[in-house]
Amino acid sequence: MPSQPTKTKTKRAATLADVGRAAGVSAMAASATLNQARTSSRISGETRERIRQAAVKLNYRPNIAARALATRRMQTIGVAAVVDGGELNYYFLEVFNGILAAAAKHEQNTTVFSLHNWGADAARLPGLCDGRIDGLILLAPTWTAPESVRSEHTPYVSIHANSVLSGVANIETDEEQGAYEMIRLLIAQGHRRIMHIAGPEGLTGTERRTRGYKRALSSARIALDPSLIVPAGFSAGTARTALRQWLRHHPGHLLPQAIFCVNDSTAIGCMETLAELGLRVPDDVSVAGFDDTLVARIAIPQLTSVRQPLREMGGKAVDLLLARIKNPNEASGSSAKSLVFPVDLVPRASMAPPPAVDRIVPVLR
């Protein structure tokens, strides 16, 4: 009894025709009842039950390739992103979770196109995806060739696009406001000398964050000190280098009371550099990041940051995309508008009122 030789080798999977035959009806009737189509109402309850049982007994699974061919819908959405070992990781994962959940809710599959960059590599996209997906979500595209993406048959939605693509809805966040509020919070705590570690030039996101920084200072009538805006990149390494160099060039000057960084990784880089010099966070210097990624909660002390509702944004992207797939003609209409999500301040231990006595930039060896 336990050992039946299971010579399943090439047992063909059951088709709708098989199910129909077993239930004594046509394949079409089987299709209608199994898909709960409106047309199934015209099939008697008893017959439907018979069909269902036959399907179970035969272990029937619809062949989705055949269905897709007939309906011209793949029930699949694509996600294109640059997923490398770098900064984007946690960002991607959060958005991706939101996408997966929403896709599952709508019974859609998700397939991922992993790009190395948004240039030549992304140009392959239309060829890769046309036909195998019904629509595509572009994750943080810094698109260099906007034209090449305009496939004629596949609708797109983008999240955090560097520049909005014509006819493509974009989902983003109010990064400027996030930066603004963070600086306002620092000011409310008594900070005046606030350094800004800025991100790579030419990226909308980093420019917005810098703009929020400037606007907050201006609104509090604090004169902008351009030497306190320190260009760096997105990584901890660039921030370490940039901050060290700045300190080296300003020995004996007043130390900034706080550092507002373009993202969490650069904030970590600053914290490391400060620690090396024996400066304590937040006792001597407060530090703030952006994005509220994993690293913010892991850092010691934990990092104050600006949270973006990444999961919700991923889910919203799916909703928008499916709406557009259902009604492609609206593409150039109102649904192409951008959607801006609010951001939240997440205060943690890396921020405190400035020290009573001003700190001086130590002399570096």
Added chain:
Amino acid sequence: MPSQPTKTKTKRAATLADVGRAAGVSAMAASATLNQARTSSRISGETRERIRQAAVKLNYRPNIAARALATRRMQTIGVAAVVDGGELNYYFLEVFNGILAAAAKHEQNTTVFSLHNWGADAARLPGLCDGRIDGLILLAPTWTAPESVRSEHTPYVSIHANSVLSGVANIETDEEQGAYEMIRLLIAQGHRRIMHIAGPEGLTGTERRTRGYKRALSSARIALDPSLIVPAGFSAGTARTALRQWLRHHPGHLLPQAIFCVNDSTAIGCMETLAELGLRVPDDVSVAGFDDTLVARIAIPQLTSVRQPLREMGGKAVDLLLARIKNPNEASGSSAKSLVFPVDLVPRASMAPPPAVDRIVPVLR
């Protein structure tokens, strides 16, 4: 000239028949040359060129649903994993990157099935995936219903399975050896009183790590002190609670010189707890983690850990799966064997020789 009204509305995508017609040949000839089939050799070079140009001009893209229906291959592999906001994140991302890269190399698509758990939720798998993928990679399944996965038409491969499924190749790492070597390293540095924060019971991975710990102590003829094995979970929180409780119960005792944790998160939890008590890492206590996740490099001090070659493992899973898809009859043969990858010690600043003077467990408030 710039503004042509682009009324693309329902322009049908070009088919193979269209291409053939445009080139003055049959759809079959077009298929053969465009797919570089062996049969294309019988088509003259000139004709082939004509066909290719027609394909380009018509912007021809193969309809993969039709192709899949004809070939009975979806050119798609599935990945099933529990991807929540927890510990698995970084692990998943690394493996996933390896899978994506290997899949792209073989021109395969990847679709992700996001599960909430490996119980009832995973039982949906066969229904979900049968037919839409050619094979499935199970990521760290702690399978409770091994039978239900045995789809008759879909080959499986697992990574870090909790228990090897019959006929399913499993890719894993030598976790016991990793733990063993970590403890040997601590011993070589002079540590003798080594605490072990253990993971959830019943999981193969955590049991192997504990086994490596014990074997290393034994090999160095250090008597096992069972009170130094502290059961916790996988999260920083469980480790904080477990370590605090242990300290509370051992006031005035000798402090462990080192703590070997089942993973990086629990190591972080220990570091936080030690910091709260004013104990410094590694000056007073050394700490070691496992998995070498993101958090190990972010922690201050950086965490010594055991690295697993996750990307390579993801790539290998794809290779194995594709081999099995091509030749399903080998399924019960040698290809079902498990593959064990080696692990690496990654020494960082959280480890140092033990303090010259033994530390005492402080009295907790």
Added chain:
DNA sequence: CTGAAAGCGCTTACAG
């Protein structure tokens, strides 16, 4: 209310 037919776009034998 029901089933037979046609068609989705491709590939794989199979005649010429």
Added chain:
DNA sequence: CTGAAAGCGCTTACAG
């Protein structure tokens, strides 16, 4: 060496 035909499994009009 080449093309016409059949078929993959489903769904959608369309006759009865």
